[in-house]
Amino acid sequence: MTHGRFSLNQATIKYASLAEALQVAVDTGYESIGLWREPVQEVGLDKAVELVTDSGLRVSSLCRGGFFTGQPGPVRDAALDDNRRALDEARRLGTDTLVLVAGGLPEGDRDLAGARERVRDAIGELADDARAAGVRLAIEPLHPMYAADRAVINTLGQALDIAEQFPAEVAGVVVDTFHIWWDPQVLEQIARAGAGGRITSYQVCDWITPLPADNLLSRGIVGDGHIDFTPITRAVVAAGYTGDIETEVFHADVWARPYAEVAAEVADRYHRLIEPDL
């Protein structure tokens, strides 16, 4: 059985090398994979491109750029340069989607509105590079519990407010159920994103309780938590999104399991809980 549009984000099997992740994905029936920069850089970009090409898999996205909320100066300049490298890596790996995590408040800085303005400015500074690379800057709103220390962009509406200031081929948004399922405006904002051709990625994982002690590792496999995926998936479909659907599960217990077992289980959940609504 193959999994069609379903893509295994390699962070779901975090401890696998790039070669192992590609092999697991192929062996368990995937046609698509979401990559992270660190395992790519471990083998070097040339080798990574070769491994990906040989695998025959599509690359649904590259994670991640962003982290550009710093004040103007060397730190911010370095972040923008790193995003330019990430755009080039995405292009060479054959994906049109670079996922952006905005970054949190700089140390000691409480100006949330200012940090959010710098995110918009950074997208503006990267827009020409993105267009040249043929890669879209995919702004991912992160759950509000990460607003201080990880990402100051926290709702789909807010991500769209930024993305819509740039052409659709340059800037879009990530619809990730874990981050946005609670939002009273989620369905209308998905429709808005679709109408503007802004949905660059649909990602599915679940919200589990009690929230694990490390809130960065608190994501559940689809079906293990509280999210009703049906209305969200149907809204994404109705909005015209036809791309790959990734799952990206950060959880210590999931990472400790055999890679192929995890890859098979998340695919099973996809076929049962997501695919029927496509």
Add this chain to the structure above:
Amino acid sequence: MTHGRFSLNQATIKYASLAEALQVAVDTGYESIGLWREPVQEVGLDKAVELVTDSGLRVSSLCRGGFFTGQPGPVRDAALDDNRRALDEARRLGTDTLVLVAGGLPEGDRDLAGARERVRDAIGELADDARAAGVRLAIEPLHPMYAADRAVINTLGQALDIAEQFPAEVAGVVVDTFHIWWDPQVLEQIARAGAGGRITSYQVCDWITPLPADNLLSRGIVGDGHIDFTPITRAVVAAGYTGDIETEVFHADVWARPYAEVAAEVADRYHRLIEPDL
């Protein structure tokens, strides 16, 4: 030195009995206190009313009603009855504000939209009781990280969408910095709340990182975290709110400290970080 509009919510010194909490508040210069039902019930309502009256303190609010997201049936009926008792307790204790925590998803239920509708319906069923008691139902939006297991009302806008379906003397909202500071719409929603006479309580506490392992006990003393209180306080003032300003800190380390020391410290932070913007 007295603290004017600043009110000590007794959950900040959780392990104090009602008598102890009142004494600490008086001794450390407070004129107002926010009460919880459990310590009131420990001594009985008649005795609690006597203690409060003798203390000379105002009661800024009673915590808490709500938890009425259950499906129609005995559990929901019991919750509504309990809320009616809470309204009566609030009236007798001399406060016009009953703080409501909506409640989470019922066990095994993933219908978030349905649970939210039942919150609105519950407010409707309690409206006449609230009017008769002269006590306002103060809908408190809780941070989205509590959407599954504690409160399905997660933004000020959403709380107002419900409150505005009822007269302003019956239903209002709580503006609590911890829960709403991240919201890109927070300032405009505070203005909306003020325009409709809907702000029933302004509560201040801080967002600290890393988020403590128990996310229910993750609140910081004003000044210890990432929130810039100035724009929020100024918006609350501009919105016409002239009532008490509570602090309510849930944190194991704070609870372990001597009550009077905590009461004095949070008041000091109020005078330095909140009062200048009033």
